[in-house]
Amino acid sequence: MSTTRIVIGCDHAAVALKDEIVKELRGSGQQVEDVGTFTGDSVDYPDFAAMVAGLIRSGTADLGIVMCGTGIGVSIAANKLPGIRAALCHDVTTARLARQHNDSNILCMGGRVLGSAVALDIVRTWLSTPFEGGRHLRRIRKIEAIESQACAPEEKGR
Numbered sequence: 001m002s003t004t005r006i007v008i009g010c011d012h013a014a015v016a017l018k019d020e021i022v023k024e025l026r027g028s029g030q031q032v033e034d035v036g037t038f039t040g041d042s043v044d045y046p047d048f049a050a051m052v053a054g055l056i057r058s059g060t061a062d063l064g065i066v067m068c069g070t071g072i073g074v075s076i077a078a079n080k081l082p083g084i085r086a087a088l089c090h091d092v093t094t095a096r097l098a099r100q101h102n103d104s105n106i107l108c109m110g111g112r113v114l115g116s117a118v119a120l121d122i123v124r125t126w127l128s129t130p131f132e133g134g135r136h137l138r139r140i141r142k143i144e145a146i147e148s149q150a151c152a153p154e155e156k157g158r
């Protein structure tokens with residue numbers, strides 16, 4: 001069985017949580033690439049959201065986790081990239097549904113709004129829940145169609 005390659009990143013507001021998650025995942029034998037940030041010095045969350053999303057789009061990683069203070073900024077930024085389905089989760093229910101219904105490939109969380117025990121439960125649930133497919137796949141195809149339309153060069157002369 002192939003191992004899931006996980007990439008994780010965050011801004012300064014979620015370093016402590018990220019470090020805990022990395023430790024936990026590596027401790028349980030998961031393959032995790034940590035793209036930082038590594039200190040509490042102020043950085044810009046879109047840079048880390050883009051790094052994590054880029055590694056998924058290139059096929060270097062299978063799933064990503066990205067965090068900022070609330071998780072809102074990183075989710076907005078990551079979702080700008082075609083093919084990225086970044087889900088901001090606050091509990092195990094949203095984490096489970098973000099995989100079952102949305103086939104999310106990036107988990108977003110807020111380091112300033114979640115305790116580490118809840119965040120670790122969210123991570124475990126999100127990583128272990130499969131996509132259900134079926135009607136949910138049809139809806140994801142529609143999201144992909146929206147992306148293709150938005151990215152297509154403007155039709156001229158109509």
Ligand code: RB5
Binds near residue numbers: 068071072073074
């Ligand atoms: C940084 O202060 C903060 O704005 C950022 O971590 C995040 O919460 C943005 O959405």
